[in-house]
Structures are given as C-alpha cells and as structure tokens.
Amino acid sequence: MSTDELKLPAERLRWVCDPEQFDFATTADLPELEGTLGQIRALASIDFGLGIRESGFNLFLAGEPGTGRTSTIKNILKKRAKTEPTPSDWVYVNNFKSPDLPIALALPAGQGAELEEEMQELISNVRTIIPKALDSKEYEANKAAIVEEYQEKNNELFGGLEGEAQGKGFALQRTVSGLVMVPQKEERNYTQEEYEALSAEEREKLDATGQELTEKLNDVLRQVRENEKGTKDALAQLDRDLGLAAVGHHIDPLREKYGANPQVVEFLDAVQEDIILNLEDFKPQQQVPSPIPGLKLPRQEPSFERYQVNVFVDNHGCEGVPVVFEPNPTYNNLFGRLEHVMQMGGVATTNFTLIKPGALHKANGGYLIIDAREVLINPFSWDALKRCIRNAEIKIEDPLEQYRFITIASMKPEPIPLQSKIIMIGSPWIYYLLFHLEPDYRKFFKVKADFDSRIARTPEVLKDYALFVATHCKNEKLLPFDRSGVAALVEYAARLVEDQGKLSSQFMEISDLIREASFWAGKEENGAATRAHVTRAIEQKTYRSNRIEERMQELFDEGTILVDTAGEMVGQINGLSVITLADHTFGRPSRVTARVWLGRAGMVNIEREVKLSGPIHDKGVLILTGYLGGKFAHDKPLSFSASICFEQNYEGVEGDSASSTELYCLLSAFSGVPIRQGIAVTGSVNQHGMIQPIGGVNFKIEGFFEVCKAKGLTGEQGVLIPKSNERHLMLNDEVVEAVRAGRFHIWSVETIDEGIGILTGVPAGQLQEDGTYPEGSINYRVDQRLREMLESMKKFAVGGEKEERKELPPPADGGAAP
Structure with missing residues (x-):
C-alpha cells in the first residue's frame, strides 16, 4: 500500500455533529428531560434492586463521579416513592416500670403527632x-x-x-x-x-x-x-x-x-x-424555704415529662414512602443519639424525650441514600450499618461505651424494626475493595448498578442530550443554546471519551461547560449560546490550566528540549507521550535514539537500567527482542548489543505506546537508513509486528502539531498512528484545517512494515520463498547487518579463544592443560 493511501483525509479526523438534525431554534423550546441519559444497564439493575424485597438486596451504585449516579437514583425514587404506602410513625414513651428502657410505639402516619397533642391536652386538663x-x-x-x-x-x-x-x-x-x-x-x-x-x-x-x-x-x-x-x-x-x-x-x-x-x-x-x-x-407546690436570708429559691414544680410522647419519626404529610439522602453519615446522623441536658453542678441528665432519630429511622419503610466513602471513613458507621441490616432493627447505642473503663448508667431505648432499602454510591474502586476485602458486603449489597462513563452515540441519545441541555439551562436559569451550540457540546462530549461513536456520560464536566458557555454568551449580550461561545468556553478553560504546557512549548521553541521537525537521521525518531496535570492533559514529543554494536548484551533499555521506566514500558521493550527473533533469526542466531533511550527524560516513562517507535528507531539503526524527523510516531506493537491501539491519541497529535507549527510547517510533517485508533480521532479545528490544506498529515498503519516504509521512504520488504528479503529493502539491510555482526562475533570468538589457550600457564600438578 502506498504512502498516500495510508494518509487520512480531514473528514476522518473528527466527527462533526450536524446541527440541522435538531428540530428546535433554541433549547428554550424543548421540554425537560424525563428519565436518565443512557445507562441502560444501570437502570435495569436499579429497577431489579428496588423491586425485590428480600433481605440483603440493597444496592451499590458504582461509577465515576459526574456520571449521574446521585441525580438518577433521586429522580427514580422521587417517582417510585409516591406509589408506595406511607410507613408508620414512631414515638417513644416512658416505661413506667423501667424508666431506663423507653418503649417504641408504631402508629399510622400522622397519629404520632396526634397522640402527642392529645397527651399534652390530657395532662393540661388533669393538672386543672x-x-x-x-x-x-x-x-x-x-x-x-x-x-x-x-x-x-x-x-x-x-x-x-x-x-x-x-x-x-x-x-x-x-x-x-x-x-x-x-x-x-x-x-x-x-x-x-x-x-x-x-x-x-x-x-x-x-x-x-x-x-x-x-x-x-x-x-x-x-x-x-x-x-x-x-x-x-x-x-x-x-x-x-x-x-x-x-x-x-x-x-x-x-x-x-x-x-x-x-x-x-x-x-x-x-x-x-x-x-x-x-x-x-x-397539688400546688409550696415555696421552698431558703437557707440563706434574702435568697429566694425557685419553686419546685413536679415534672410531668413522663406523660409526654416523643414523636420520633413523623411521616405526616409524606406522600408515599420517605427518600432520605444523608450527605454526612456519621454514627449519630445515621443511627440517632441520646441528647443530654446539663444540670446544676455539671451533671448531665437525659430522658426518653431527648432521644433523637437518625437518617436510618427517617428512611425506615422507604429508601436511604448514602455515600460509600463517607460511610467507610466515619468511625463505627460501617460496622453499625451491617449490624442493623443483619438484625433487621435499628438500635440507639453509645458507640464509645465499649471503650470506657467504667460503665455509665444510661437509657437503652427499645430497638425499632428496620424495613428500609439502603443505596450506597461509590467509585468502582471502592466497590471492588468492599467486594474482595469485606466478607459481609456480599450478604447485604447483592445488587450492583454499574454507571458507564460513556454511552453509544445514537440519534435518540443526541436528542436526549439536547433535552439535558434544556433541562440544565431551565433549572439554573442559564441562557438557552441554539442548535450549533448543542452540536458543539455533543462534539465536546465525544472528545472527552476520544471516540467518534460514543459520548461522555460524565455530566459534571458537560454541566460546567454549559455554565461557562452561558457566561460568555451573557458577556456578549447574546440571547443564546452558540458554537462560538462553546468554543470560547473550551479555549478559556484550557487557558486557565495550561501554564505548564506553554512553558514546555517555550523550551521546544528555545531549543532547550531537542526535537527535530525536519531532515533525516539514522537511529533517531520522535515519540509521543501524554502528560496529565490535575484537570489538564496535553501531549509532547520526545526524542528516542538507538545505537547498535557488536556484542551479546542484547537489548539494553537505558530507562530501565536507571529505574526510570515502569513495568508496562519494560514489557514493550522486551517484545522488540521477540519481534527481531521471529523476523530475522529463522536461519541464524541473533548476536548483537543495542541501547534505546528517551533523550532528556527525567521524570520517568510508563506505558507501551512507544514500543513501535522504539522498534522503528532500532530498525533504522540496524539498516543505516535515516528516518524522517518531521514524522512523530505512537502505537504499541506485538511480537508479530502488528500495531496496537493506544490512548490519548488526540493529545499526542496536537502536541506534536504545536511544536511543528512553532518551528514552521513544511507540508512534510505529520503523525503516524495505529489504524485501530482512527475511530478515536476528535482533533481540534486547527489541526483538521492544516491537514485539509496539506500542511500536516496523519497516517494510520497496521504493521511495522507499513510504518517503516513511510518513515524512511524505503519499502520494508516481504520474506521471499528462498528465505531472503528483497535486495535494498529495510528488512534486507537489517538481515545483512545482523549476519555481518554474527560473522564478526564468530571471528572475534575464535581469535579470542586461541589467544586465551596460548597464554594459559601449565597446570601446577603437571597434568594436561584444558
């Protein structure tokens, strides 16, 4: 396949959303989004988990932050809760036989407050x-x-x-x-x-x-x-x-x-x-005589608190079952507490009227939503939650009682039966941590709802995205978006996941971009946010975070970091890497060099020797030996020494996306054919020479483009990517226009042979029936160089052995020399 056939046209470098497919002028004309955008698998799991009533079928909503886990479950429960019968009220009353064991009473919704009021009226009448x-x-x-x-x-x-x-x-x-x-x-x-x-x-x-x-x-x-x-x-x-x-x-x-x-x-x-x-x-109480003349003591009135009713959980006015979200699941906030009143002399007292409910009591009969991480980091909360689920009751206890040396007399309210569905929200990492390290977790949270960070791009999803934008703008009173603005947002969602066929479901970032675009539209006093405002919001967001990227670009411009974008060089190539600093990700080129010489050391990875490379990168380098052995050692053993290095690299290297880059560089060093320095390379390789996909392809291409633009675009520069990464291309407008104008190029290859041909202008050469490669091809030159090195090593080995035998001293015991 020719070099031109491997070039990608500008139309394939990004997916462009056609705004004409939307049938609205602005999102102000659209209704609000009903339901959830995408997440079919998670919704099916939630529906099952909420429908099954058997013990232990509580839910864990796993997913990355911003994927709509909390908003989705709240919206579902808001609708579902209205269709279920309202649970009972719960009140605590005095236990006249054992005052330290208050009694819990269940009453139909609304009757708890009625009983409290009726008892107050009763005592008021009786006192009269x-x-x-x-x-x-x-x-x-x-x-x-x-x-x-x-x-x-x-x-x-x-x-x-x-x-x-x-x-x-x-x-x-x-x-x-x-x-x-x-x-x-x-x-x-x-x-x-x-x-x-x-x-x-x-x-x-x-x-x-x-x-x-x-x-x-x-x-x-x-x-x-x-x-x-x-x-x-x-x-x-x-x-x-x-x-x-x-x-x-x-x-x-x-x-x-x-x-x-x-x-x-x-x-x-x-x-x-x-x-x-x-x-x-x-009876009316008499004034207590004062022991000190002139000091009037307060009249001692008997307490009638023992006849009161403590309305513990009041579901009066609750439409259906309660849905409670507890953002701070401390022990007391979840399971209730016993409050105390300080008396004269510093003595703290309590009674059944000071029993206060927790979120689990308020959600009893309904649904409780909690954050998994917050539950785990709050002392005693996770263990107490497991006990409540296991025993199907909520018990109010002092968690510090077991750590005291002296037992303090206190009340022990009667436990309340637990009939609540508990929903935990957390990251996949926390889910797997609990699943493997917490034996009881699998007993109590049997249903997992997995929220994906990306969803398939379909016409229905695009319409839902527009409804999502409309809903967000209405709820936060933002300026509406026109069709071009929604199209730009959708393209940004595809860029976030680096996939032309999928969209991001991390709605936190999408929501932030909606707010920022609305802000810039307001600055220009525009009635609606357009594509230009979305583009400006993206540019401004990048500008606020890319100071380090610009500083590194200056180092390229000044020549402090050595990268050539023109000419040819043997054993030298431009690799591409991705750097992530908090919320900003960018690509940068790195010079990779290789040297070969006579010896038996094999492949020496300088990064590995100085402990600057990770295990995945080391694996990629070791694969190169397998490729060379399979390609050139079918009729002779391999005998060489070679070193590979990322020049001016001081922070470490990880990942195998540079393995094909290193192999190209090594083939150039063996063959003596120079590599075009205006082409940067990314992609991993397997032992058969197949180019495999990598991540961050857009950032890598754009990073090298910025360096080439600064040094001057010649029309010969570009980036070599794996063919399997074509669907991941969502390049910015500047790169796409440069490719369209012929000032920059993107090649996609499937094999090392295709890539080396583009980089050197010399065909790789296919193995012939006689076991040789076509004369003049890259593989022929590499094969000949390896053969020459082997012959030279044999000569040195024979000569060295003769010299060694000649210089050996006679054995001390008079025996024969070896």
Missing part, C-alpha cells in the same frame, strides 16, 4: 381538674368522714379498755415507750414503797390483773393498726375514685380511638395508674 377535685367540699367531707369513722372506732376501743381498767384499779397511761397499764390507789399511781408494802398474795393478784389488761391493750392496739390500714385503704380508694373520675373520661376516648393498637392502650393504662398513684404531684 385534680387540684380542684382535691379542694372540693365533697372530697374534704368524704375524707373527714373516713377519718372520723377511724377515730370513733379507736375511741370506742380505748374507751371500753379504760372503763374495764378503772374497774380493776388500773389506768391507761402514755409513756415514752408507748401505752401501758398502771395500777392505781385512790386515783393515783402506786408508789414503789406502797407496792412493796403489799403482801405477796396481793402483789401476785395485782400483777396478774395488769398482765391481763396489757394483753387486752395489745389486742386493742392491733385492732387500731388494722383500723388505720383500713382507713388508709379507704383514703387511697377515695383518691383513686377521685382520680378515675378526673382522668377516666379524658383517657377513655383515647382508649377507644387507639383500641386497635394494644401497645398504645397499655401505655394509656399505665399513664392513668401513675396519675392516680401520684395525685399529690398535682
């Missing part, structure tokens, strides 16, 4: 009714009647005992040790002398009578205690009846309303019982 009831005449009369009855019974008992005692010469008297029976004489107590003056018979009779009366006194006291207990029970029943009368008609309607929920009814019963048992709390 009970004091009035306690101060009522009826209550006081009933209380007085009970006390009076008690006193009457006691008086009757003591009256009868006293009468009997008097009749027997005894009197009932109160002492420090209690009530006792004392013998009397003439209405006074016996003195000790009088008692001792009695005869033994009289004393014995007196003691027996006293013992009898004392036993009856004990019986009376026992009866009094029983009366007292009965009185207390009567007073308690009076209070209970009062409490029931005051509270019952307020709680009964609530029991009826929440009758279908046994847990709520049980809570209402507990509230009623606690109110009845603590009626004194509802």
